Amino acid sequence: xxxxxxxxxxxxxxxxxxxxxxxxxxxxxxxxxxxxxxxxxxxxxxxxxxxxxxxxxxxxxxxxxxxxxxxxxxxxxxxxxxxxxxxxxxx
Numbered sequence: 001x002x003x004x005x006x007x008x009x010x011x012x013x014x015x016x017x018x019x020x021x022x023x024x025x026x027x028x029x030x031x032x033x034x035x036x037x038x039x040x041x042x043x044x045x046x047x048x049x050x051x052x053x054x055x056x057x058x059x060x061x062x063x064x065x066x067x068x069x070x071x072x073x074x075x076x077x078x079x080x081x082x083x084x085x086x087x088x089x090x091x
Contacts, residue, residue, distance in 0.1 A: 003032045003033055003034050003035075003038070004034060004038045004042065004050065004053075004054070006032055007028065007029060007032050007034060007042065010028065010032075022043070025042075025043070026039070026043075029042070037049070037053055038050070038053060041053060
């Protein structure tokens with residue numbers, strides 16, 4: 001599977017490789033010694049098959065929630081208050 005990762009990294013690092021023909025892509029796969037099942041999955045663009053071959057998770061998602069605007073204001077005002085108190089105590 002490390003060969004498949006190298007292949008994908010090579011494609012990602014050089015946008016000009018996106019224009020390669022199928023034969024040229026297969027030549028690149030040959031140079032990286034990809035196994036037949038990996039080649040077939042890559043040529044089909046089958047992410048599920050690649051995940052299965054690598055033992056990766058079938059589904060992964062990143063979820064972001066909006067921040068609480070009031071909370072960040074409170075946090076900033078706490079820092080300002082603490083800083084003001086520290087300055088006042090130095091005088």
